[in-house]
Amino acid sequence: MAENKTQETGLAVIGGGPGGYAAAFHAAEMGMKVTIVDSGSKLGGVCLNRGCIPSKALLHVAKLIQESKESADWGVKFAKPKIDVDALRAWKDGIIDKLASGVEQLAKRRNVEVIQARATFADSRTVSLKYEGQAPEGAPSHLSYEQAILATGSVPAMPGLFKIDDPRVMNSTGALELETIPKTLLVIGGGYIGLELGTMYAALGSKVTVVELTEGLLPGADRDLVRPLHTRLTGLFEGIFLNAKVEKLEVRKEGIAVFMSGSGAPAEEVFDRVLVSVGRWPNSMNLGLEATRVEVDEKGFVRIDAQRKTNDPSIYAIGDVAGQPMLAHKASREAKVAVEAASGQKSTFDNTAIPAVVFTDPEVAWCGLTETEARAQKQNVKVVRFPWAASGRAVTLARTEGLTKLIFDPESERVLGVGIVGPGAGELIAEGVLAVEMAAVARDLADTIHAHPTLSETIMESAEAFFGQATHLYRPKR
C-alpha cells in the first residue's frame, strides 16, 4: 500500500509515450523539475511497446520473406523459409527492450523522475497514484504539480459487436504478440493498421482476408496512391472486400465464424483468428478529468488550443488523446510546443505538413494537402504525377508500380502537398514535408540536384513536369 504522501514536482507528464517522454526531456533541458507517470512497466507507450516499433520490425521480416520469393525471377532462388515464431518473437521483444531501456537511460541522465503508476486527477494540481500489485517502498499516493501535460494516448477501438470474449479475436496489441501464425486470418478494417498487420501475417504464411466498410483501402488517402498497393495486396491476400461489413462474430470450436454483408463478401466463413483494426479511441476516460476544468469533446479528444493548453490553465494535452492525426511524430512536436508554452514562451503548433506513412509494401506516404482534400474544399490546385515506371532506380529494384505526385498552387507555384507510393516512400516523404513546411516553390524542387540513381529523383522530375517536361517522361503537348 502506498503511504498517504504527496510528492511535489514542477511538471507532471501523464503518460510516457513518444509525446510524454519527448515533453519530459525537453522540459528537463529547459531546467524544469519533471516527473513522468506511466502505468506501463516500460516507458515508450504504445508506439514503442505495442505499435510502431514492433510492427516495423516484423514488417522488415515480412519484406525480406517476400523479396526472397521474387528473387527467383532474377536468378537467385531460395528454398521456402523455415520460420521459428518463438525466435522471431524474441527478436522483436529484444528490440522493444533495447529501445525502452534506452528511453529509461535518457530519463535518468536528464534527472527526470519516473513513477510507474496509474494517475487519476484529484484536482487541477494533483493526481492520485495507483500502483499495480505491491507499491514500492516509500511510494507516494499523490503527486502535486505546478503544471501537467496529459499524454495518455489511445487504445485500439473494440466495438461491442466484436467483443465476444475469445482470445482468437485480437486487436493490434494481440496481433503483435505473435502468439502463433494462424492458418487463416480475417482483418476487419482496411486502414493502415489492418493492412500492415495483414501484410505481416500473410508474409509469415497466413491466408489473410481484409474486409473494409468504405469503398477503398486506406480511406482518406488519395486513390491514385492506394491503387498500386491494392493491386499488389491482391496478390498477397486471399481476398479484399470493400463496401462490406461484418455483421456478427460467433465463437466456434474450429475458429471464429464471421458473418459479412456487402459486395462479394462471403456471407459466412470461419477464420482461425480475427484482427479488429477499425480505429483507435483517445484515452480520456477514467482519468478523473471531471475534477479539473479540462473538457473532452464528443469523440473523446481533450479540447485544446493552438498552444496545446486545455480549458484548465494548469494542464496541457498532446498526442493521440488531444486529437487527429493520431501519429507519434505529431505527439512529439506537440510536446515541444506544450513545454515551451508552459514555460511562458509564445509557441504555437503551426506545422503545415504532418507526414502519414503506411509501412506496407509498397509503402504509401503523404503530407500536406491531399488531392482528395483539395477537391472537397474546392481549392484550385495543379497536380503533377511521375510514374516510377520511368525511374531508373525503380527498374533496378524491379518495383515500377510506384508513383510520386506533387500538388501545387498554380498561382504562386508553391508545393502544397506531396504523395508517394512505392518502396521507401516513408523515407522519401521527408523531402516533401520539408518542401511544404518551407513553402518551397516548384523551382526549388526542380532545380535542386537529386542523386542518381535514386527514387528521390522522382520528386525532382515531378517538379520539373510542373513546367512542362521532365527528362525521363515524355508528355505529348496538348
Add this chain to the structure above:
Amino acid sequence: MTFEFELQELGEGIEQADVVNVLVEEGHVIQAGQNVVELETEKAVVEVPCPEGGRVVKVHVAPGDKVSVGAAILTIETEKGGAVSEKKAAPAVEEAPAPSAEPEQPPVLEEEKPKAAPPPPPRAEEPAEEPLVTEPPPAESPKRRPAPAGPATRRLARELGVDLHQVSGSGPGGRITAEDVRAFVKKSMTAAMSGLGAAAPPPLPDFSQWGPVERQPLGAIRRKTAEHMAMAWQLVPHVTQYDAADITELEAVRKRYAVSRGDAPGKVTVTVLAVKAAMAALRAYPQFNASLDAAGGQLIFKKYYHIGVAVDTEHGLFVPVLRDVDRKSVVDLAVEIEQLAERARQRKLGLEEMKGGTFTITNLGGIGGTAFSPIVNYPEVAILGISRARKEQVVRQEQVEQRIMMPVSLSYDHRVIDGADGARFLRKICEVLSDPMQLLLEA
C-alpha cells in the same frame, strides 16, 4: 461538362468588388469571352468576361452583392465533351473526369455528342495517362492558406508579434523570409512614429440622442478617396499660395475660337489652357514635377509630363490623367479631356488611366467660389486649384480697368518646395495665362 466561373483577380491588390449589373440570365447561351457581369472596384466599373462558353445554368450573384476574388459568379454547362452531357440537370457533377489510368467513361462518349473530342487512347504506361491535370476553378473561395513561411520564420514572427498574413514576401512565389518580417517591423515602427499609423480616433457619440439620423454605407469610391485624402494630409506638410490670373485676352481669343470651331468635339476650355500653362511652369520649375523618396533621401524628377484633371461626377471624384501633355496640341488635349470626363461620368475609366500623373489640376470655377486649398495628390508634390473668374476693377498702368481675373490656388509639399518657389511657380502660371502669345510659345 459543368464549369464553375469564379472571380479572378481584378487588379493589383484588389480583393473585392461590388456587383453593379448582371449581364446574363439563367438559360442564356454565352460565348467564351463574353462579358457576364459589371463590377465596381475602387475607382472604376469593370466588365468581367467569362472564359468559357455554354449555357448558363446558375447565376450566383445579384446587383448589390459584394464579391471577393474566388467567389462563384456563374455555373455553365459547356459544350466540351468527354463527360455525361445529357444529364446536366445534376449539379452534383462538380468535378472534371478523375485523373486516372483507366479511360474513365468511354462507353458514354461513343453515344453522345459526336463533336466531342475523344479522350487520348489509353497507353501502356499507367498514370502517364493524365500527367498534368489542372482542376477547374472551384465554386467557393478557397480556405485561407497559412502564410508561406518556413518554421524558423514563423517562430520569429511569433516572437515579434507579427501577423504573417500582413507581410509581403520577397521570396519565390511570395515566400516570406526572416528579412521580410524584420523589414515589416521596421516599417510599422517608422509609420507609427511618423504618425501615419496614428492612434485610433475616439469613438463616435450616438448621434440619434440629438435627433433622427440615417446611416448609409460608403461606396467603394468614397472609401478609397477618404483613405487617399487622409494619407496625403498626414504625410504632406501643405502650404497654399493664392494668386489671380488676368485672363481677359485669353478669354477673348478663346471665345472667338469657340465660335469658329462650332460644335466640333474638343471644346477648348479654361481647364485645357490651364493644363498647357501648368506644363510651361513645370518645365521651368522641375521640382514641381517630381516625387519625394523620403526613406531613400532622394527627389525623383520625372522627365515626362502627365497631368491629372479632377472630374466631379455623381459617383464621386475621379482624376483621369492626360499623358505627355508636352507632345499634344491644345485641341488634342481638349478632345481627350472631354472623352475622359465623359467616361468618368459613366464610370468607365480604367484604373490605369488614373495612375502615373505628375501634377494635378482641379477646377471648381464652373461652380463658383473665390479660392480654396486643394490637397496634394500624393505622391505628387503640387496641385493647382482654379476658382471662378470674374470681372474686376483693376489698376493697370495708373488706369482703372475692367479685367477678367481668375483666382488660382497652389497647394504644395513644403518638404520639397519652399514658399518662394511656390510663389514663382504660381506667378508663372498666371503670366502665361495672361498672355495668349506666351502660352503659344511656351506650351
